[in-house]
Amino acid sequence: MKLHTKFLLSFVLIILIMVLMIGTVIYQVSVNTIKSNTANYSRFLIGQIGINLDKRTSDIEELAFELFRTSSLDRTLAQENLDPANQVFRSKEIANYLSHLVYSREYFQYAAYVEPNGDSHQIGRVFDASPTGTGLADEAHLEKIQQKRGKALWYPGPLGTVMMAKALYSLTSGAYAGTVILGIGSDHIENLYTEINRLTSANILILNEDNQLMEGSGNVPGFAAYFMEKKLYLEENLPSPSFTWNRTNYLFTVLSTSMDKWKIVQIISVEELTRGTSAITFWTVSIIIISLLVASILAAILSKSITVNVRMLLQSMTSFSVDFSHKIIVPKSRDEVGLMAEKFNLMAEKIKELVNSVYHEKLLKQKAEYRTLQFEYKALQAQINPHFLYNTLESIYSMAKLKGEEQIGELIYLLGSLLRESLGRKGDILPLRDELDYIRKYLDIHQIIYEDKIEIIYELDESLLDSRVPKFILQPLVENAIKHGIEEKPGKGIIRIGCRAEGETLLLEVSDNGIGMDDQTIDQVMNPEKYPGQPVKDKHTRVGIISVHKRVGILYGSGYGLAIRSVPGEFTIIQIRLPIIREEERDEEEGYRD
Template identity: 30%
Template sequence: MLTHLKLFFLNMSMQKKLSLIIIIFVIVPMLTTGLVSYQNYTRNLKEKAIELIMQSSNQMTSRLDDYIGEMKSITAIPIYSRELQQLLMKPGPYLERSDSIAFYLRFMNNMRKGNDAVYILDRDGNIFYNDKRFAVRANTEERFSQFQKIVASANGSAVVQGTETMLDTFGRPKEIFSVIREIRDSELGTYQSLGTVIVDSDIRVIGDAVDRLNDITHGSSYILDANGLNIYRNQNTSVELPPALINTVNRETGGWRDIQIANKSYIFLYTPLKNADWMFYSLIPTQSLFKEAAIIRNVTLMVILIVGLLSLVLAIFTANALTKPLRKLTRVMRTVESGTMEAKFPVKYRDEIGTLGTTFNQMITRIQELIQEVYIVNMKKVVAQLEALQAQINPHFIYNTLETIRMRAIINKDVDVADMTYTLGNLLRYGILRENEQVTVQQELDHLDNYIQLQNHRFRNKFKLQLDVPEPLLQAKVIKLLFQPIVENAIYHGLEHKLGDGLITIVGIQEEEGIRFTISDNGIGMSSEQEVELQQHLEHPSENVRKSDKGIGLRNVHQRIQIQYGKSYGLQVKSRLGEGTTVTVTMCNQPSWGE
C-alpha cells in the first residue's frame, strides 16, 4: 500500500507535488486551527450578545409597560374624586363647570411628561380638555363617539388604543396612542356612567425607547397589538416582519430564536407589554453582531494566505532549474499568441520538452498554411451574415405594419389608409430596394420619421420623435436600418403599454473614438434582472432563438454593428422600471471593411 502511494507521488508533476506538500503540512493545520478558534469565539460572542440584548429589551419594554400603567392610573383619578363626579353629575351650563373641571384636567395632564392632552366627555356630550403644544384633536366629536362604544363594553376597565393619526388645532397630522376609561358613579354605588376620560400621549414616547434599543442592535423593531396591527415601527426598517412568524411566539414570556428571511440570518426577539396587550418584536441581523468575529476570521485567513504564498515562492525558486525549458516554450507560445507566427522553439535535446517543441513548430507551420484558406472563407461568411441579418428585419416589420393597416381599415374606413400605404411604400423601398449597405445619418432619420408617422396612424399620434444630432454628423456614414429596429423595440415593449404620450429622443455625438447615439424612451422600462438578461442575450444569443422573440431588433442591429465595425462596438442597454429605457449605439468613424 505504501509502495503504491510512493509511486503515485513520485509520478505526479512538480507543480502537484509542491501544492500537495504546502496543503498538507502548512495550510490544512493553520486553517483547521483558525476555523476551530473562530467557531468557539463566535459561539461565545453570540451567547453574550443575546444575553445583553435580552436585558436591554426587557428594560425597554418594562419602562413602556410602566408608562402605560401610569396612563391607566391617570384615567382612574375621576373614579376616586368625589368632587369631580359631582361636577359631572351636576346639570348646568358648560362654563359654570369648566373652570372646576379644568383644575383636574391640568393635574392629570401634568402627571406624565409625555402626555399630550386629557379629555373628559360628560353624559350630555360636553367636552372638557387640557392640552400641551396645541395637541387638541380636531375630530373630537366623531372619534369620542367611537370611544364611548368601546368603553361601554369594558366594564369600567381602562382600554389602550393603538396608534392613530390625529389633526391638531392647526390641522397638522400627529401620531398618538390613547388610554380611555368609562367614568362610573362610585359615590352613590349606582355605577352609572358619568362620562369618558381619554389620555393622549405622543407616539415618540414609544419611538424614543425603541430607537435607543435599535442603536445598540442595529435591528428592525415593531410593536403590534393583539390583532397584529401596527403600533410602532422604526423608520429605517430594512426588512418586513413575516405575518406567519407572529403566530408562533409565546405571548406570555417572550424569547428569541434564529431565523432566515430572504437568505439572510436574523435573531428574532419578542417581548410582551402586558399593560397594553402588545408585543415587541425585533429582527436583528446576525452579521451586525459578529463584526468583531469577522475581523478575527479575516486576520486568520490573511495569515494563512501569507504563509502559503511564502511557501509557494520557496517551492517555485527550488523548481526553477527544472521548469526553465517549459518557461522558454511558454514564451514562444505567447509570442505566437500575440500574432507573430514566425516564432519557433529552439530544439536542443530529444527529451520530453524537445519532443513537445518539435510538435509545436510543426503545428505553427500548419497553422500558417491554413490561415490563407480560412481568411477567404471567413470573408465570404461575413458578407453572407450581413445579408441574412439585413433580410431578417424586413419580414418582421412588414408583418406588424400590414396588420396595422388592416385594423385601421376595418375600424375607421377612412382615407388614412392611403397615407399609411404611401408611408409603408417609402419604408419598403428604403429597406428592400436600396442596394447600398452604407447610408447617411440623415437618410436613416428620414426613414425613421416615416416609421413614426405610420405608428402614429395606429396609435392616434401617441408618439413624438425628438432629435438632437449636430449638422455635420447628419452626413456621416452608418449601416442601413440602424435606428428603426431600436425604436420599434421601444414602442412594442415600452411605450405601447404606457398610459399617455410616448417620447423618443435621439442624441448624436461625434467623439474621438467614433460616433455615439443614445435612443431614449419614457416607456415602462424594465427591472435590473431583465436588463442584465437582455444585455446577455445581445452578447451571447441562443442559436435556436425564434424570430418572434423579444429583442430580435436589438440583437439584429448589435450583430450587424459588430460584424461591420468590430467586437468593441455595438449596443448597451440601460433601463429603470417605470421610468424608461436608453439604448447607446457606438460605432467607429470608418468601417472595418469597405462599403
C-alpha cells in the first residue's frame, strides 16, 4: 500500500476504535444506570406494598379478636358440664360470632372456629364456599397455631383464598379459648400491587413467614416457579441478585416486612428493563456512522497533505536513478519530509561529484592491483627461505651420520622435524594427538641435551586424543617446567603430561617435581598487570603461560583457562580446562556454516 493509503487507514482505524469504545461505554453505563435506578425504585415500591400488606393483615387479625371480645362467646366457653339446652345455646353463640365475622367485611369468604375440645364449626358467605382444606382436622396445624400464643398464622388456602388462623384466649382466665380461621379473597391482597405490576411490567410474589407462596395472589408463571424451586428468596442481601430461566435473565428484589411476617418479591426480566434503551442504541450507532464518515473525509485530506512531499521526493529519486539528472525539489512544507527533500538535494549534488571521480578511482585501483602482484611475488620469495633451512639441516644430519655422530645427527633430525612441523601446521585448532606428537619431539630434544636428568611420563586417556585443542597450547607449559622446575633443582627431574575428562570438560595437566612456586609468584605469573615495574625472571616463558590462559578464555569463555597449584621445593602442577570438542562435531559445525 502507498503511504497515503496507510495514513488514511490508520486514521480511520484509530477513530473507529475510539468511537466504538466511547459508544460501548456510554451504552453500558446507561443500561447499568437504568438497572440500578429500577432496582432502587422496585425496593421502594415493594416497601410500600409491605407496609400496606402489614396494615391490612393486622386489621383483619384485630377484627377477629375484637368481635370475640365484644361477643358473649368467652363467657359461654367458660361454662363446663353443659346440659343439652346449654350446648345448643353455646353452638348458637359460636354461629353468631362466625356470622358476624364473615359478614363484617365483604372480602371474607368463610370462617371456622375450633373449640378447645377439638369440635369445629364453619360458615361460608355463599352456599358453595366450603372451608374444605383449611386444616381443621390437622392436629399438628392447630398445635402450631397455639404455639404462636395469639399471633396470627397466614397460609395459602383453596378456591383462590388466603387463610388467617389465630388462637383465642379467654379475657378473664387467660386460658386457651379455641382457634378462629378466616378465608379472605385473594383480590383483597392482589389489589395492593396489581397496578404496580402493570406499570413496571414486573411480577410480585407474596411469601409468608414459612416462605410459602400465597397462591391466592394470582397464577404463578414458570420463572416464578423456578425462583421458588431454587429458594432464591433466601438471597435477599445480594447487591444485584439475578437468575436465568429459559435463556432469559431476570432481576429480583426481596424485602422482609417488620417482624419477618411477610416477604415481598419483585421479579422483572432484563429485556423489559432495557426495552427503553433502543433509542440509546439507535443514536449511538448513528453517531458512530456519522463520525466515521466525517473522519474518513478529514483523514483523506490530512493524509494527502502529509504525503505530498513524499510523492515529490519519490519522483525526483526515480528520475535521478535513471540518468543522474536532478531537478531541485522545492518542498511544500518544513516538516520532517520537507527537510528530507532538502537533504536529498544536497545528496544528489554530492553523488554527481562522486560519479565524476569514478574514472580517477579506476586508475588508482589498477595501480593498487599492480602493487598487490608485487607483494605476492615477494611473499613467494619469502617461502623459499624456510625450505633452504630444512635442506641445510638435513645435509648436516647426513654428514653427522656419515661421521658416526649418532646423537648429534638425531638432535639435528629432531630439530629439523620440529621446525618443519611448527612452520607447516595450518589452522589454530588441531587434534590433541598432533599437539602431543609435537611435544614428544620437543621433549626428545631436551632428553638428548639433558640425558638422564629428565624423565617424561605420559598419563593419557586414549579416548580423548581426537579432541580439538588450540595449537601450541602445551609447549609454553612444558618449557616452564624444564626451565623453572628441573634446571634449578639438583637430581633427576620428572615431568608428567596427562589428559582426562571431567564431565564435558577436558583437563590437560603438566607437572614437575622442581623447585615449585609460592602463592605470590603464582599470582605474579597469572596477573602480571598487578605488579607493574617489578623484574620478572625469564619474561619470555611467563608471557607464554599468560598468553595460553588468555587464548583459552577468548576462545571458550571465562569458565575455561589455566590454574596453577604448587608447593615450594616439591612440585608444580599447571592445569588447563577446555571443552571437549570431537573431530566429528567440528566437521558437522563447519558443514553447517558452509
